[in-house]
Amino acid sequence: MALGEFExxxxxxxxxxxxxxxxxxxxxxxxxxxPGQQLAVSTDLLVEGRHFxxxxxxxxxGHKALAVNLSDLAACGAEPLAFTLALSLPRxxxxxxxxxxxxxxxxxxxxxxxxxxxxxxxxxxxIGITAMGQVPPGQALLRSGARAGDELWVxxxxxDARLALEVFRGRVELPGETFGAVREAMELPQPRVALxxxxxxxxxxxxxxxxxxxxxxxxxxxxxxVGATLWLDALPRSAAxxxxxxxxQRECLLAGGDDYELLFxxxxxxxxxxxxxxxxxxxxxxxxxxxxxxxxxxxxxAEAHGREPLDLAAFASFDxxxxxx
Amino acid sequence: MALGEFExxxxxxxxxxxxxxxxxxxxxxxxxxxPGQQLAVSTDLLVEGRHFxxxxxxxxxGHKALAVNLSDLAACGAEPLAFTLALSLPRxxxxxxxxxxxxxxxxxxxxxxxxxxxxxxxxxxxIGITAMGQVPPGQALLRSGARAGDELWVxxxxxDARLALEVFRGRVELPGETFGAVREAMELPQPRVALxxxxxxxxxxxxxxxxxxxxxxxxxxxxxxVGATLWLDALPRSAAxxxxxxxxQRECLLAGGDDYELLFxxxxxxxxxxxxxxxxxxxxxxxxxxxxxxxxxxxxxAEAHGREPLDLAAFASFDxxxxxx
Numbered sequence: 270m271a272l273g274e275f276e277x278x279x280x281x282x283x284x285x286x287x288x289x290x291x292x293x294x295x296x297x298x299x300x301x302x303x304p305g306q307q308l309a310v311s312t313d314l315l316v317e318g319r320h321f322x323x324x325x326x327x328x329x330x331g332h333k334a335l336a337v338n339l340s341d342l343a344a345c346g347a348e349p350l351a352f353t354l355a356l357s358l359p360r361x362x363x364x365x366x367x368x369x370x371x372x373x374x375x376x377x378x379x380x381x382x383x384x385x386x387x388x389x390x391x392x393x394x395x396i397g398i399t400a401m402g403q404v405p406p407g408q409a410l411l412r413s414g415a416r417a418g419d420e421l422w423v424x425x426x427x428x429d430a431r432l433a434l435e436v437f438r439g440r441v442e443l444p445g446e447t448f449g450a451v452r453e454a455m456e457l458p459q460p461r462v463a464l465x466x467x468x469x470x471x472x473x474x475x476x477x478x479x480x481x482x483x484x485x486x487x488x489x490x491x492x493x494x495v496g497a498t499l500w501l502d503a504l505p506r507s508a509a510x511x512x513x514x515x516x517x518q519r520e521c522l523l524a525g526g527d528d529y530e531l532l533f534x535x536x537x538x539x540x541x542x543x544x545x546x547x548x549x550x551x552x553x554x555x556x557x558x559x560x561x562x563x564x565x566x567x568x569x570x571a572e573a574h575g576r577e578p579l580d581l582a583a584f585a586s587f588d589x590x591x592x593x594x
Numbered sequence: 595m596a597l598g599e600f601e602x603x604x605x606x607x608x609x610x611x612x613x614x615x616x617x618x619x620x621x622x623x624x625x626x627x628x629p630g631q632q633l634a635v636s637t638d639l640l641v642e643g644r645h646f647x648x649x650x651x652x653x654x655x656g657h658k659a660l661a662v663n664l665s666d667l668a669a670c671g672a673e674p675l676a677f678t679l680a681l682s683l684p685r686x687x688x689x690x691x692x693x694x695x696x697x698x699x700x701x702x703x704x705x706x707x708x709x710x711x712x713x714x715x716x717x718x719x720x721i722g723i724t725a726m727g728q729v730p731p732g733q734a735l736l737r738s739g740a741r742a743g744d745e746l747w748v749x750x751x752x753x754d755a756r757l758a759l760e761v762f763r764g765r766v767e768l769p770g771e772t773f774g775a776v777r778e779a780m781e782l783p784q785p786r787v788a789l790x791x792x793x794x795x796x797x798x799x800x801x802x803x804x805x806x807x808x809x810x811x812x813x814x815x816x817x818x819x820v821g822a823t824l825w826l827d828a829l830p831r832s833a834a835x836x837x838x839x840x841x842x843q844r845e846c847l848l849a850g851g852d853d854y855e856l857l858f859x860x861x862x863x864x865x866x867x868x869x870x871x872x873x874x875x876x877x878x879x880x881x882x883x884x885x886x887x888x889x890x891x892x893x894x895x896a897e898a899h900g901r902e903p904l905d906l907a908a909f910a911s912f913d914x915x916x917x918x919x
Contacts, residue, residue: 295736295737296670296800297635307626308625308626308633308726309622309624310710310724311711312678312711319716342621342622386636386637387637388638391641393718393720395722409622
């Protein structure tokens with residue numbers, strides 16, 4: 270079935286308008302942030318074969334494409350408002366579009382946000398989403414606020430998405446049920462929006478983990494001008510990952526990518542408030558290290574009180590242009 | 595030269611931050627619309643071979659990718675504020691990126707707006723832009739406001755972009771200098787932002803011409819619930835197009851696409867105000883027809899006072915999924 274562009278938008282991507290003053294179907298959408306709010310804007314582009322495998326179900330792809338943008342809003346402590354979709358796909362087929370739209374709009378519904386505009390075209394499968402949220406001026410969680418002495422925290426578990434990728438690559442074998450669980454971590458990440466909101470006024474800096482822990486911690490270190498200490502044994506991991514050889518665990522935990530958990534910092538005096546924010550938002554949070562003066566650089570210890578830091582040369586951050594395939 | 599994603603963004607797409615409270619480099623950009631303003635949001639996706647030819651110079655491609663979004667803001671009467679860029683490209687090469695960024699950021703500079711976020715990845719050449727602007731509540735120009743009796747207006751000239759495409763397709767031949775001019779219409783469209791702002795409070799409806807006059811007029815008719823009369827001889831055209839056979843002229847004028855002029859309606863009593871808005875914004879404006887009751891449908895006459903409407907079956911609107919190649 271071939272659909273025209275306008276029919277396609279009408280049929281699959283026209284949910285009812287609520288918060289937006291004007292939804293899709295005009296040249297622009299019109300948004301009205303609440304008085305005294307700043308607008309937070311995030312953009313991500315997903316390309317088949319690079320950001321997702323052709324094996325992913327369309328419903329999960331729709332979910333993930335929006336989830337990675339909501340994760341950016343979460344990392345800023347912003348409340349999601351609306352999003353736009355730019356979709357290039359080889360053929361306009363209902364067998365793809367119906368579940369793709371369902372996965373995307375169900376996640377939107379869970380967060381009470383609207384699809385307010387978009388553009389569809391024939392072409393290679395790529396999905397571009399721009400998500401908008403609001404945050405009171407001065408309350409956004411930035412990458413630049415970490416200070417020496419802060420504790421370093423992470424939400425959820427790390428490394429399962431990378432573990433699933435290694436199964437697809439044939440480097441790791443997992444029993445079917447375990448594979449289903451780690452595959453879900455890769456294909457159905459849950460953006461930590463509630464935690465981001467709960468951390469306003471508590472966290473000093475935050476980022477979402479998309480490029481891998483070492484790479485994203487590097488962004489915080491550069492922006493904040495700080496060093497950091499990581500405790501490898503403190504990094505939260507699933508039973509499936511914990512059952513893997515140490516070398517696999519380290520690679521998945523430190524350079525995994527695609528975790529979409531929040532990495533954040535807070536003064537040691539705020540530890541109880543951080544735990545309370547985790548409980549209030551239903552999100553596990555774990556202290557995994559400490560922010561140090563810039564001169565200390567980055568040190569990763571096998572244990573929280575280890576003496577000798579590990580050699581980091583073996584761990585490379587994920588970079589879309591530097592890694593092949 | 596292969597660049598990493600972060601170096602690439604730093605090198606080519608990191609202009610100084612001005613209006614945005616926080617520019618690129620964090621999880622989100624933060625925007626602050628002025629008090630009492632709505633945010634207007636537009637998204638477009640450009641794919642090589644479909645929205646632009648491989649023959650286009652990178653600098654012009656950068657210009658056009660942003661221009662088509664500013665054109666959407668113009669059609670809403672919105673004042674541009676900022677934009678995000680999602681860029682997929684086969685290789686990170688300075689020979690492409692430097693002029694591409696220059697063309698894009700020069701147009702941004704002309705309109706006093708900032709690139710506030712983005713995502714780059716390796717993949718087929720596609721460019722997704724989301725532009726944001728502001729407009730006071732109730733003053734946006736919508737597609738839905740046209741009323742029977744309104745006059746129908748258009749800015750600039752129509753059909754040159756399509757004429758250039760026909761030259762590339764080998765169906766039309768033009769002398770070199772003339773081709774250069776129509777090629778510029780295709781590759782360097784000038785978004786009618788100043789006209790859109792000047793038409794606030796005057797125009798009853800507006801849309802930008804991206805799909806071709808008949809197709810885009812159809813959007814206004816559906817949204818407004820009206821019919822329309824078009825006068826073919828009134829349609830503004832370049833000397834290059836006027837020198838073509840009538841059949842070529844009609845196709846380029848009515849179904850051309852890629853014009854990025856504004857099509858708008860205004861009460862007949864506002865004709866002087868419309869002309870004044872054209873003068874104030876330095877934009878030619880031409881009355882090309884009239885809005886009719888819905889029951890009249892669409893009628894195209896060869897002349898303003900012709901008796902027999904033309905047969906429209908020969909003119910198809912441009913639709914990215916219905917037209918091949």
